[in-house]
């Protein structure tokens with residue numbers, strides 16, 4: 001997208017500046033109340049061909065908060081997450097209706113460049129997917145293809161690895177293959193690779209589901225730390241994880257269409273995480289979070 005097509009906000013700076021970015025992190029108030037809105041998701045429907053996978057979703061994502069998307073398998077959490085940075089564009093037949101407003105501008109509007117959307121709104125996947133390259137080259141990859149000179153890339157790599165809490169473990173072996181790292185280290189490397197592009201938002205699709213409890217705890221700590229600087233939306237199967245790390249929770253479920261015998265994901269309830277897990281408004285949420293369903 002051209003610079004004029006999305007509003008300039010937060011750290012939407014040239015990625016080469018990230019290495020020099022030592023500005024203090026944003027204020028993260030108690031549960032982030034009063035934080036500016038980053039996403040305003042209005043009446044969003046996502047289709048795969050004729051199949052309506054997620055229906056009529058409305059919620060907002062506030063800056064420097066962690067928003068968790070939870071719900072039973074197949075309720076469309078990943079589908080909805082991918083709609084926030086146009087990753088669904090890469091799936092043949094996928095289509096989004098409604099509005100995904102990012103700082104007031106629809107990411108699906110004509111003239112918006114999906115590559116720039118994905119730079120500002122980065123994504124970390126369920127399974128760590130480092131490139132078969134060195135640790136350094138994994139993190140430097142994005143800045144390099146965006147034309148950042150090598151000298152500046154070094155500062156970006158160091159800064160990103162520090163922010164991803166991996167620097168101390170890898171600083172003496174940056175030229176070694178990323179594939180030799182443990183699963184948890186590889187996932188932190190993928191987080192470093194994402195933040196090397198200076199996004200404002202980091203989307204995480206079950207980032208701990210392939211990790212052991214110790215590596216999971218490490219990533220959870222990292223998420224809370226990163227939320228001081230980035231806005232995070234996470235899909236998780238792990239309700240305890242949502243309760244531990246997130247400020248807001250969106251609970252999704254499915255509705256059965258008896259005519260077509262298909263299931264469509266719906267957003268049942270969106271609220272402060274504490275409320276979702278203690279005094280939810282909807283019985284379906286209560287049944288899910290208390291383990292009576294799902």
Ligand SMILES: Nc1ncnc2c1ncn2[C@@H]1O[C@H](COP(=O)(O)OP(=O)(O)OP(=O)(O)O)[C@@H](O)[C@H]1O
Nearest residue numbers: 048053071072073074075076077078079080091265
């Ligand atoms: N590429 C695709 N093509 C067609 N249907 C898809 C595609 N991806 C997902 N779906 C369908 O869309 C629905 C929602 O899937 P999605 O993966 O978003 O759910 P989810 O809540 O993230 O599930 P899980 O927790 O199991 O990962 C499911 O019925 C799924 O089969």
